[in-house]
Amino acid sequence: MSRVNETALKKRAALCAYCGSCTACCPVQSVAADFGPRAVARCALFGLSAEATEASWLCAGCHKCDMACPQDVRPSEIIRDLRALSPETGRLHPVFSKQMELLIRQGRLYLVDEFENDGREDEGLPRLAEELPDVAVLLGGGEQA
Ligand code: SF4
Numbered sequence: 001m002s003r004v005n006e007t008a009l010k011k012r013a014a015l016c017a018y019c020g021s022c023t024a025c026c027p028v029q030s031v032a033a034d035f036g037p038r039a040v041a042r043c044a045l046f047g048l049s050a051e052a053t054e055a056s057w058l059c060a061g062c063h064k065c066d067m068a069c070p071q072d073v074r075p076s077e078i079i080r081d082l083r084a085l086s087p088e089t090g091r092l093h094p095v096f097s098k099q100m101e102l103l104i105r106q107g108r109l110y111l112v113d114e115f116e117n118d119g120r121e122d123e124g125l126p127r128l129a130e131e132l133p134d135v136a137v138l139l140g141g142g143e144q145a
C-alpha cells in the first residue's frame with residue numbers, strides 16, 4: 001500500500017493559482033532551469049507523472065517555496081510526497097541512481113584508488129580501503145561478510 005495519500009496531495013495541488021512565486025524564489029531553478037515547484041505541483045495535479053516524480057529529487061528542501069506561496073499549497077510537501085512515490089513509479093533522478101550504483105560498488109561516491117592512497121601517504125595520512133562492502137550490505141546490494 002502506498003504511504004502517500006494521493007487524493008490529499010492532489011487536493012493541495014489544486015489550490016495552486018499558478019502565480020509562480022514559489023518558482024521565482026527557488027534556489028534550484030537557477031541551476032536547473034527545467035525544475036520549479038510550480039511545475040511539480042501542477043504535474044502532481046495532472047496525473048503524478050513520472051517526470052514530476054523524477055524532478056522532485058532535485059529539490060534542496062529549503063522550504064522557501066512554502067513561505068512564498070499565497071495559497072498554502074506547501075509545494076515542498078508535495079515534492080516530498082512525490083519522492084516517496086519513487087519506488088512505485090520506478091523513477092529516481094538519474095543522478096541519484098548513479099550515486100546509488102557508486103555507493104553499492106565502492107562504498108562511497110568518491111573513488112579511492114592506488115593513486116589517491118599514494119597521495120594520502122605523501123601527506124602523512126593513513127591509507128583508505130578502496131571498497132567498503134558494508135555500505136553495499138546496508139543498502140541491500142551486497143553480501144554479508
Ligand atoms: S523546497 Fe525545493 S522546490 Fe521549494 S524552494 Fe526549496 S529547493 Fe525549491
Ligand code: SF4
Pocket residue numbers: 015016017018019020021022023037038041068069070071072073074075
Ligand atoms: S506559489 Fe503557490 S500558488 Fe503560486 S505557483 Fe507556487 S504553489 Fe502555486
